[in-house]
Amino acid sequence: MPRVIVDDVVVDVAPGSNLLAAVRKAGHDIPALCYHPGCTPNTSCMACVVRLVETGRIVPACATPAEDGQRIESETEALRALRRTALELLLSEHATACGLRGDGPCDCGQEELCRLRKYALAYGANPRRFAATPRPSTPRDDHPEIIFDPGKCILCGLCVQLAEQVGEPLGLTVVGRGSDARIGVPFEQSVAAALTRAGRRVAAACPTGALTPRRPNTRV
Ligand code: SF4
Ligand code: FES
Numbered sequence: 370m371p372r373v374i375v376d377d378v379v380v381d382v383a384p385g386s387n388l389l390a391a392v393r394k395a396g397h398d399i400p401a402l403c404y405h406p407g408c409t410p411n412t413s414c415m416a417c418v419v420r421l422v423e424t425g426r427i428v429p430a431c432a433t434p435a436e437d438g439q440r441i442e443s444e445t446e447a448l449r450a451l452r453r454t455a456l457e458l459l460l461s462e463h464a465t466a467c468g469l470r471g472d473g474p475c476d477c478g479q480e481e482l483c484r485l486r487k488y489a490l491a492y493g494a495n496p497r498r499f500a501a502t503p504r505p506s507t508p509r510d511d512h513p514e515i516i517f518d519p520g521k522c523i524l525c526g527l528c529v530q531l532a533e534q535v536g537e538p539l540g541l542t543v544v545g546r547g548s549d550a551r552i553g554v555p556f557e558q559s560v561a562a563a564l565t566r567a568g569r570r571v572a573a574a575c576p577t578g579a580l581t582p583r584r585p586n587t588r589v
Contacts, residue, residue, distance in 0.1 A: 371437040388430040400488035402576040403525035404431035416455040453492040460496035464520035466506035484576040512560040514568040522579040528571040
């Protein structure tokens, strides 16, 4: 069982664990927006960074295996600043209708479930630090269980992986390139056709209000 030292706290984690498990076991709730157990890390958010003391390297905790005897830093001011910047970059292109931008209330009705919002507030992230064009909020109301708003997506890819895992015949995919990349349904089909079984599962994993369970106070 690997024993890791996280900011002077010694923790043992299960074999095969990543450093995110060690950090969390040490009691630190760091942002890990594009990570989900059972999915392949794609390190798109870079909000979970930690520092390997031996080499000085900054690495994403979600994609770095925990090794016995490793010593890492998690809660230094420098690392918190890097995480804050990662959150600010995500927020800079986030939906116009996000309440964090100060233009009005969040319109997805998922404030309490949105992990981007939770960590942005915890880290004091400034949504306007980086100049970028926020995406318009474009909710799709064509699934019986969930609402899909690509404008709030941070392209973590978890929904694509999870839909594949349950064997959705259509599923979701990344369409477009570069700054135009977004999550969409192949062949312009409906979200209901894309997610025949995985709707609630992907909504539970989505780190933002891009995929949310349908409920009475969810506005479209
Ligand atoms: S819709 Fe949600 S789960 Fe899917 S890529 Fe966007 S943020 Fe990630
Ligand atoms: S959760 Fe580790 S890079 Fe996104």
